[in-house]
Amino acid sequence: MLTKKEISEIHEHLLRAQSPLFYFDNDQDGLCSYLLLRRFYNKGNGVPVKTSPLSMDYFRRIDEFYPDYIFILDQPTVSKEFFDAIKEKNIPVVWIDHHENDKSLIPEEIHYYNPIYSSKKSNEPVTKLCYEVTKKKEDLWLLIAGCLSDKFFPKEYKEFSKFYPDLVIDSKDPFKIFYDSEIGKVSRIIGMGLKDRTSLVMKMIRFLIQARTPYEVLEEKSETMSLHKRFNEINSKLLSLVKKAKEMKGNSKLLFFKYSGEISMSSDLSNKLSYELPDKFVVVAFLKGARVNISIRGENAKGIVEKAIKEFPLAKFGGHRDAVGAQMDEDELDKFKENLEKILD
Ligand SMILES: [Mn+2]
Structure with a gap:
């Protein structure tokens, strides 16, 4: 876990930012981390990062959004050129991650937060770290969805179960919940949604920024039609590959x-x-x-x-x-x- 001081530093950075740009890893943990921060602070733009390291390919987004702060979420490596180019523009960078890293390669001006190196050494998904910053009860479902796919069971699952008994199963096994429950399905749907064309990914993210409950993701209606279509398509491919591999x-x-x-x-x-x-x-x-x-x-x-x-x-x-x-x-x-x-x- 991050320390109280680290959590409050991240909060201060987010308060200070007027128009932050969030680069997040292209999976559920990255996306839910972004969603928690975006929904709580109500500002900024998000860019899913599909390649590692985060490199100059993504630098043009800075000239597009003119951020005054950059947040990097759940992204294990960032290229030196990328950091150098940001330094030239004098934009502060906050990097929240949970992967092991070569800390000697991280420039000293980067505000780097990683529970692995915290005094409370641990390895929670970044979604969990972001939830510690926002602690917004209405977003518990995003906390759970972001943690399950990283094979992490958050203790808040119990509290979530009280609000949404029909979306959970009685288990502490994160992958069992991920595959066998409705909240797990929410996580699987948005994970597959990230694999779609950029315009549809952006559509999904806009939808998730304002969705009030996980039911809105599970319901098939006009806003979620393309998302569900994508999920059904990829999921059936996935199942047939699983079958083949098991044979x-x-x-x-x-x-x-x-x-x-x-x-x-x-x-x-x-x-x-x-x-x-x-x-x-x-x-x-x-x-x-x-x-x-x-x-x-x-x-x-x-x-x-x-x-x-x-x-x-x-x-x-x-x-x-x-x-x-x-x-x-x-x-x-x-x-x-x-x-x-x-x-x-
Ligand atoms: Mn990730």
Whole structure:
């Protein structure tokens, strides 16, 4: 958890900002973090960031919005060029994250908040950290939705259950709630919504900024029609890929599954597979072009991937202890699999 002092510093930054620009990670945790802050302080614009590091590709949004403050939410890495360019414009930056980072690379002028480095060392999703700042009861549903997909059970679930008994199940397992309850469905819907065309993503975000209850997301009406259509489409693709992956699961500890198609859904796929097959070490690779996006789930995934990936100098990886994302060249994939098998044996 962040300390009281850290929480109140973030609050002060948000009060001082007149027109903040929020760069948030393109998933539920990033989006719900933004929504909590945007709905509480009633100001600013949000930009979902689809690539890591957050780089100069996103710098033009600053000339578009003229922010007086920049907030970076749930984004694990930011390029040096990006920070240098902001420094030149003299805009203060507040970065709230929960990934392990090389702190020596963060410029000293950045206001950096991360529970991993806080005196109360922990690893809550950024949504939870933002909720500590706003503590707005009407937004409990966004807190829950943002935490579940990061496999985190927030203690506020109990309180939320009192308000919305029909949207919850009796469980403390975040993934069980994510897959089997209606509030979990809210989280899954907005996660899939982020994978849509930019104009529809923006439409969804505008809708979520003003939505009063989670029912508005679950109801099919004119504002949510495109969102539901997208969800049904991607969700059925996801389910058929899960089925396919489970058919080839075999006896080894490693479940190594490759797929291709229009949309990358590696993290959704690896999450669901690791939930349904908890004894497996799950690796999902999305084949598109020469570079492959890989999602890995399993006990100590980070340490294991670090070993298995060492020999590929251009390969990258990052994430959390049991959930890792990686990129490498397609022709390295077979060797990577072999390395993993050896380590897991
Ligand atoms: Mn994230």
